[in-house]
Amino acid sequence: MKAAPVWALGAMSGTSLDGVDAALVQTDGRQILAFGESGYRAYTGEERAVLRAALGRWPGDDLAAAGEVVQRAHAELLAGFPQAELVGFHGQTLAHEPRGRGTHQLGDGDALAAALGRDVVWDFRSADVALGGEGAPLAPFFHFACAQWTGATAPVAFLNLGGVGNLTWVDPTRATPEAPGALLAFDTGPANAPLNDLVAERRGWDCDRDGALAAQGEVVDGALELFLDEAYFRKMPPKSLDRDDFSLMLDLVRELDDADAAATMTAMAATAVMLGLEHCPQAPERLLVTGGGRHNPVMMAMLAAGIDCPVEPVEAVGLDGDMLEAQAFAYLAVRVARGLPTSAPGTTGVAAPVSGGRISRV
Ligand SMILES: Nc1ncnc2c1ncn2[C@@H]1O[C@H](COP(=O)(O)OP(=O)(O)OP(=O)(O)O)[C@@H](O)[C@H]1O
Numbered sequence: 312m313k314a315a316p317v318w319a320l321g322a323m324s325g326t327s328l329d330g331v332d333a334a335l336v337q338t339d340g341r342q343i344l345a346f347g348e349s350g351y352r353a354y355t356g357e358e359r360a361v362l363r364a365a366l367g368r369w370p371g372d373d374l375a376a377a378g379e380v381v382q383r384a385h386a387e388l389l390a391g392f393p394q395a396e397l398v399g400f401h402g403q404t405l406a407h408e409p410r411g412r413g414t415h416q417l418g419d420g421d422a423l424a425a426a427l428g429r430d431v432v433w434d435f436r437s438a439d440v441a442l443g444g445e446g447a448p449l450a451p452f453f454h455f456a457c458a459q460w461t462g463a464t465a466p467v468a469f470l471n472l473g474g475v476g477n478l479t480w481v482d483p484t485r486a487t488p489e490a491p492g493a494l495l496a497f498d499t500g501p502a503n504a505p506l507n508d509l510v511a512e513r514r515g516w517d518c519d520r521d522g523a524l525a526a527q528g529e530v531v532d533g534a535l536e537l538f539l540d541e542a543y544f545r546k547m548p549p550k551s552l553d554r555d556d557f558s559l560m561l562d563l564v565r566e567l568d569d570a571d572a573a574a575t576m577t578a579m580a581a582t583a584v585m586l587g588l589e590h591c592p593q594a595p596e597r598l599l600v601t602g603g604g605r606h607n608p609v610m611m612a613m614l615a616a617g618i619d620c621p622v623e624p625v626e627a628v629g630l631d632g633d634m635l636e637a638q639a640f641a642y643l644a645v646r647v648a649r650g651l652p653t654s655a656p657g658t659t660g661v662a663a664p665v666s667g668g669r670i671s672r673v
């Protein structure tokens with residue numbers, strides 16, 4: 312018997328530390344049946360500073376203040392979605408070392424379930440890491456469902472330009488996302504996080520809005536080439552990154568003026584994606600871009616100039632690029648609740664498909 316669809320609510324607090332996104336998806340855990348309302352709760356400057364100070368910390372460290380920020384922001388935002396039957400709670404990644412200490416998403420599913428009076432699925436990444444996977448990226452299973460929802464019949468790729476960039480190549484003709492050859496996914500490199508850090512340090516800004524600063528500068532090839540020498544880009548997938556794995560980028564542009572530094576960092580993010588595409592089994596028909604970086608016209612123009620297929624925001628196929636990751640964790644929550652896999656060898660490198668996540672029931 313087919314499992315009945317439910318309205319699930321996903322919540323994502325991304326590596327940019329800007330705020331929490333939440334979105335409703337109606338799904339049976341396989342197909343997307345409908346997209347619902349979404350919302351956003353920005354972190355205040357004070358809250359962001361508390362979270363930033365907690366980056367790199369592990370369970371057992373004193374995380375009371377940061378934990379309170381995460382719980383409060385989620386409880387406030389998610390209370391506005393009483394129609395949700397199940398919640399997918401990603402939490403805030405503080406540290407990610409899949410082949411070292413593990414992966415750490417701050418957030419307490421038991422407390423959120425009690426606050427909302429809803430079952431909450433959380434801790435999506437640990438099981439995959441424990442079984443030898445990278446624990447990231449996890450959106451690819453949702454990208455597979457999105458590709459089928461759009462009616463795609465040939466391989467397409469999704470690119471998330473968040474704090475970190477991640478790429479998913481999808482063959483939508485396969486029956487399931489865990490089928491061999493259905494997905495290849497990995498983190499491409501840094502995207503917005505180091506650029507945000509640069510403009511914060513130099514100008515006191517949150518981000519290089521609309522690429523305004525980069526548009527006034529020139530890409531400095533020497534710095535770009537030194538960056539591309541990093542072994543990460545030639546490493547075959549699976550592979551994933553922590554937010555600050557590429558903080559060396561800031562050193563490479565330290566001597567440059569603000570505009571050239573921003574242009575060069577923007578080119579670093581875009582070129583990392585181009586190198587990533589070389590790992591795909593075949594050229595995608597189109598590259599669909601999600602995440603905040605698609606609002607940066609300089610980054611988008613650099614991508615379009617260096618990639619052979621059309622590069623478009625996911626809105627071109629009717630999806631919402633500001634909410635795709637929150638929707639992903641709604642979809643994944645239903646998969647977890649139904650015992651369906653959430654990662655596979657092609658997405659995290661785990662040896663066999665695994666259904667991650669923990670469920671806190673009310
Ligand atoms: N208009 C804009 N111009 C330039 N950059 C923008 C614009 N809007 C958003 N961004 C960038 O996008 C970032 C937010 O992206 P997003 O919300 O996708 O990241 P995230 O979800 O926190 O990260 P991740 O996917 O790595 O977890 C901002 O911090 C900023 O750098």
Ligand SMILES: CC(=O)N[C@H]1[C@@H]2OC[C@@H](O2)[C@@H](O)[C@@H]1O[C@H](C)C(=O)O
Nearest residue numbers: 404407447448449450473475477636
């Ligand atoms: C460990 C972690 O939180 N990784 C995030 C981060 O942000 C983007 C990229 O790095 C991706 O690997 C992942 O998030 C998305 C939602 C994912 O798992 O697909």
